[in-house]
Amino acid sequence: MxxxxxxxxxxxxxxxxxxxxxxxxxxxxxxxxxxxxxxxxxxxxxxxxxxxxxxxxxxxxxxxxxxxxxxxxxxxxxxxxxxxxxxxxxxxxxxxxxxxxxxxxxxxxxxEVPNQQVHVLLDYLTEHFGKRVYCIGTDYIYPRETNQQVRTYLAEKKGSVVGEAYVPFGHQTFYDVLEDIIAKRPDAVFTTLVGQSIIPFYRAYRRMGLNPDNLPIFSPITKETEIAAMGADYGAGHYGSASYFQSLQNEYNLHFVSAFHERFxxxxxxxxxxxxxxxxxxxxxxxxxxxxxxxxxxxxxxxxxxxxxxxxxxxxxxxxxxxLSRPVKIGRAMPDGQFEMVWDSQRNIAPKPFKEKSREPGQLNEIILESWGRISDEAIVVLSERQHIVYMSKKAEELTRLKEGQLLTPTLLQQIHHAFEVHPYGTTGQQMLLLKPKPSVRSSGAPYQFDRIQTLNPEYQLELEVAKLASQSCANVLITGETGTGKEVLVQAIHQQSERKHGPLVAVNTGLLPRELIASEMFGYIEGAFTGAKKGGAIGKFEAANDGTLFLDEIGDMPLDLQIVLLRAIESKRIMRLGENKERAVNVRIIAATNRNLQEEIAYRGSFRSDLFYRLNVLSITIPPLRERPEDVEHLSREFLREFQAVHGDGPGGISDEALQALIQYPWPGNIRELRNVMERAYLLAGQERSAIRVEHLPRALKGYYQRKPRAAEPLKQVERRMIEQVLSETKTITEASKVLGITRSTLYRKLKEFQMTP
Missing domain, CATH: 3.40.50.2300 (Response regulator)
Known part of the structure; x- marks a missing residue:
């Protein structure tokens, strides 16, 4: 082949x-x-x-x-x-x-996965040096997620992360970071730097007089290759962990190293x-x-x-x-660039890619689930580690139309969260989701108000407090939220409540600007700067927004190579028109907005610059999607009714309770923009009949989500107890009963004790 x-x-x-x-x-x-x-x-x-x-x-x-x-x-x-x-x-x-x-x-x-490498490093570090750790990493997904697990693991060991820093790929200057490390006085440094940044970090560490005997660096990444590149003297005394080191003395490795050296x-x-x-x-x-x-x-x-x-x-x-299940070792770098083993697991460590904490709940029992599913009216979905559906109750099949064995994609999971209250229960290798219809949510009390924005939702109220703070300062603001949540309305509110309200508010959709026109649109141009440049030239958006606010919408869609130009203008507060050599000072307050997760864009796709993100993200505001604040649906709907009465004239003055409940339960993928469109359609239809808005005036897709609350189901613990009682009555020994139930003897004894039952 x-x-x-x-x-x-x-x-x-x-x-x-x-x-x-x-x-x-x-x-x-x-x-x-x-x-x-x-x-x-x-x-x-x-x-x-x-x-x-x-x-x-x-x-x-x-x-x-x-x-x-x-x-x-x-x-x-x-x-x-x-x-x-x-x-x-x-x-x-x-x-x-x-x-x-x-x-x-x-x-x-x-x-290796973290429990095979990171955790053993932390065990050795805390045992031999102390429990105060400083984390430094390259700014992408592996270091950030690894360090999150470092924090969790250290907390279990009564330790702490005393400082944390991230730098862009290829970063070369570390004196500021090392000064912060010295000031924080950790017991050790844990680094997840990758690539070219490793070399200057270790070199700067030594040049600043730091000693690995007192403040060692621990890294799951820095090994023989990186030490050879930086110089063995710079790596000597520091630690790494892996299942393999070149210095291992066994027949298999001696043969492998010989073959490698013969070839390369x-x-x-x-x-x-x-x-x-x-x-x-x-x-x-x-x-x-x-x-x-x-x-x-x-x-x-x-x-x-x-x-x-x-x-x-x-x-x-x-x-x-x-x-792979494998043995793991910890090595201390020597002056010759190789590693001396200071710890060896002496056994295979099984991989646990989803492990974060040392305590794990037991696995869900299929027999109990099957029995529960037959007699209960609750909707249960059980997922494997790979997100395949391994079990569904009858009610879950009816409500979701999903099937056992089906892969629950992120899109399907999002739809489930839209339509139901989802209560997850984690177990070893599995996850159970208990689905409940979303309860009725009716407005009560007066909404919190910032400018013309109102909300009853506590989370959004906190975000509006940040918006209020933003209106009282000149700091850059980054607004995130799904399409249709009202990001531009919030920008207008911040501007109107600020000292710049008498200045211009200039909005530009950076994602729609053609690549070849972005520079001229943002910074302007002089006459003759390019073919087609109009006589006298033109100012750009920065100058147009002088003494006011520049709103950069869809900032996450801006091409990567042009983000550096924008970054320089924001940092220096100076721009240069296209075709001109003179810099011009601008007094502009920047508010940016996006429906993307910029941190994921940085980490997963590398499509957004981390330095621009941090420059924009001085004050961060996240607008919750409408599905997460159903208490706002009623007052928004009535606000739209008043708006349509002013625009269209006479029409329905109210909404039936059933129609309002349908509006509240709908997940609103288009958010407030979709709610407005639905209400305008219903207003016009109900106006023809001269009646209040009813369910039949709503779109078919929305009516399909409306479901009445099911009858109460029997709690899981009661079903579990009843199943154990039944099996015990039908078997003669604990061993036989545990086999029928599909659980171990020790688990069955624990359940008997929990339910205060006797065998």
Whole structure:
């Protein structure tokens, strides 16, 4: 079988330092495989540390028939190609440590997860140095999510994160961060810096006179490759964790290191991510050869529970979630650039990609769920780790029309949250969702008011307090919220309540401006600046908003290469017209708005600059979607009625209780804008009949969501107790009863004690 494999590594870009070695490891594994088995063609693509380029290169290869990919070092790049894997039925070998919280059906994870690397580092750190930790990382998804888990894990150990800092990819200057570290006086530093930023951080650390004996750096990332690049002296004394180190003295590793040096030179150091790349490539190619299939499901099924002796010890493929159970070690960097082992797990540590805390609840019992589902009127959905539906009660099937075995996509999950009150209950490897119809919400009391915006919702009231503060300052403001929530209305309110209310409010939709016109539109131009420039030139939006407010709508859609130009104008408060060499000072207050999650844009796609985000995000206001503030539906509906009476003349003056209840229960994906359109339609229809607005005047889609409250269901604990009583009466021993119930003897004894029952 001839197989083509796409190698997606950054041979240029900020993480090339690490990924070049991974690419070499994948090539070596393919060459070794071709010596004895089949013809595998390696197709190398440089993804340049860019998530968008990763997705583009992966799709081009997938369209050309490539079914196997290896690489994507950063989590942002990995997540960027997941839709490609799903669309074309491809598999990815992901050979890098990562933050966990993911188990994709098309991915084989050969890197460590936090409980195999981060947690053991923290255990060693807190035992030997102390419980006060400073976290420094590159500003993307892996460091931020990893450090969130660091905070959780340290809190369980009565420790704390005393400081936290993030820098953009490729950041080179760390003196300010190190001064903050010195001021906070932690016991150790935990770093998740990646790529080129690692070198200047360790070098600046040493140049500022810090000593690893007193203040060591712990990193799950910095290994032999990074230490060789920075110079061994700078890394000496600091710590790293992994399942593999080049210095391991065993027959398998000596053979692997010899083969690597024979192919790439004796000076080439080998790190854990390189070994994980070699291992993952070898295992997948073996699986393809042994199954004779390129279908990822066949290959993964074949690899499930497979045990392999390797250079890092015995590894086992965990069948449930495509990760490796493996031994783990902690090493202290030596003056020669290699690591001395200071701790060894001496056993395999099973991967727990979804683990955050040490205590985990038990798994849901299927027999009890089945029984409950037959006699209860409550809607129950149970999900696997991979978000597949493993159980549905009869009521849940009726209300959702979903089926067991179906994948609950983020879109479907969002729709469920729109239509129901969702009560999640987490268990080991599963999650149960209890769905309840949204209760009736009627307005009571006077709404909170800021300018002409009113709300009864406590969360939105807090956000409007921030808006009030914003109106009293000149700080930049970032407003986030879904389409139709009223972001522009809030901008107008802030402007009208500010000292700049007599100045202009200039709005510009940055997402709609053609790329070639953004500079001239924002900063203006002089006569003759370009073909078609009008006589006398023109001022741009910044100058037009001088002494007033500039509203940058849909800021998340602005092209990345133009964000730096905007950043400079905001920071310097000076602009230069196109075609002119003279800078002009502007006095402008910036309010930006977006319906995107800019932090995810930074982390997952790299499509928004983190420095621009922090410059805009001085005061942050989030407008809750209308589905999360149903108490506002009634007064908004009546406000729209008064507006339509002024516009259209006589019409319905009220809304029936049933119609109002339907409006309250609807999830409003279009938010206030959709509510306004629905009310105007209903106003015109009811006006023809000279009646109040009734349910029949509402759109069909809205009426479909309206459901009456079901009768009360029997609580789960009562059903569980009754099931245990029934099984105990039908069996002779605790062992027999536990087998019938599908639970362990110890769990059954615990349940008996909980319900104060005797066997």
């Amino acid at each position: 001839n197989t083509r494999v796409g190698l997606l590594f950054s041979l240029t870009g900020t993480t090339a330092l690490t990924e070049q070695g991974q690419c070499d490891a994948a090539i070596l594994a393919i060459e070794h495989f071709n010596q004895k088995e089949m013809n595998v063609e390696a197709i190398v693509r440089d993804i340049c540390s860019d998530p968008a380029k990763s997705a583009k290169e992966a799709e081009a290869l997938a369209k050309d028939g490539v079914k196997v990919f290896i690489g994507c070092y950063t989590s942002a790049c990995r997540k960027a190609i997941l839709p490609v894997l799903e669309k074309y039925g491809c598999l990815l070998v992901y050979p890098t440590l990562y933050e966990g919280r993911e188990c994709h059906s098309n991915v084989f994870y050969t890197g 030179g004796a000076q080439q150091v080998i790190s854990s991510v390189m070994f994980n790349t070699y291992l993952g490539t070898k295992m997948i190619l073996d699986g393809i050869h042994e199954t004779g299939s390129l279908d990822y499901r066949d290959v993964f099924y074949h690899l499930s529970d497979k045990k392999l002796e390797t250079a890092c010890g015995t590894v086992l493929v965990e069948g449930d979630h495509h990760h």
